[in-house]
Amino acid sequence: MSTAPHLFSTPLATLRPAIDLKNVTKRFTTPDGSTYTAIRDMTLQVAPGEFCAIVGPTGCGKSTSLTLISGLERPSAGSVSVHGEPVKGITPGVGFMFQTDAVLPWKSVLDNVAMGPKFRGIDKANAIASAKDWIRRVGLAGFEDRFPHQLSGGMRKRVALAQSLINEPEILLMDEPFSALDVQTRAIMSNELLGLWDVTKPAVVFVTHDLEEAIALADKVVVMTAGPGGTVKETFAIDLPRPRVVQEIRFDKRFVDLYQQIWESLRSEVDTAYSQSTQTTGKAS
The missing domain is CATH 3.40.50.300 (P-loop containing nucleotide triphosphate hydrolases)
Structure with a gap:
């Protein structure tokens, strides 16, 4: 064809x-x-x-x-x-965003987003600073200390977006x-x-x-x-x-x-x- x-x-x-x-x-x-x-x-x-x-x-x-x-x-x-x-x-x-949330329920929003940079060897202070910036970018400033069960479905997707994009894939x-x-x-x-x-x-x-x-x-x-x-x-x-x-x-x-x-x-x-x-x-x- x-x-x-x-x-x-x-x-x-x-x-x-x-x-x-x-x-x-x-x-x-x-x-x-x-x-x-x-x-x-x-x-x-x-x-x-x-x-x-x-x-x-x-x-x-x-x-x-x-x-x-x-x-x-x-x-x-x-x-x-x-x-x-x-x-x-x-x-x-490569970043991969699945149908289901890939957030860890026992970690806060801030800790979930900061995981990527930490795994890549970024020091804690810079990882946290970068995570806060991306949390702000996805519209979740003020929710850094919340846990996934305290968020709506749309908010969890925002966390997942920040997780995927913080490493600038x-x-x-x-x-x-x-x-x-x-x-x-x-x-x-x-x-x-x-x-x-x-x-x-x-x-x-x-x-x-x-x-x-x-x-x-x-x-x-x-x-x-x-x-x-x-x-x-x-x-x-x-x-x-x-x-x-x-x-x-x-x-x-x-x-x-x-x-x-x-x-x-x-x-x-x-x-x-x-x-x-x-x-x-x-x-x-």
């Missing part, structure tokens, strides 16, 4: 990729001893400072692509490179980080993310099921085919102006046009995944 009308073509595309997946396949052994192919022949490039969102139906391999980039998993075939170097273990300079991987939040808080967090991303400009790979969220945030949106053996189907350039306000950009005519184009590509994959799930359910019953 030709994707030429939608390919990313801004100056970012001329830079050496920050992330480069070439013909990557990842297989897992299931509990019954069979083999499951999560992704097959996947090729994806993300330029330095580029915000890439990945959408696709459940089970298409979106999260698997993040674990391969981070070095938490190794490909069964193909190659994964970060800044031109093959990924052979845990990738340095060159690459930020995000696996549906706002999916558990209510609609209003999700939009606020999306705006916070864009503002903070603009400060240090890491390359971002943002996995989501929400197409509107993907378009509002990203420089490009990658549509994956239904699994098993998901792969890149089409890539769409998001030529909306920055800076963006997530709650407002959705009313832009170009946003609506992009949504219609991308949904046309995504809809058939969602239908395929749903059909597979109902067939499986039928066989199991």
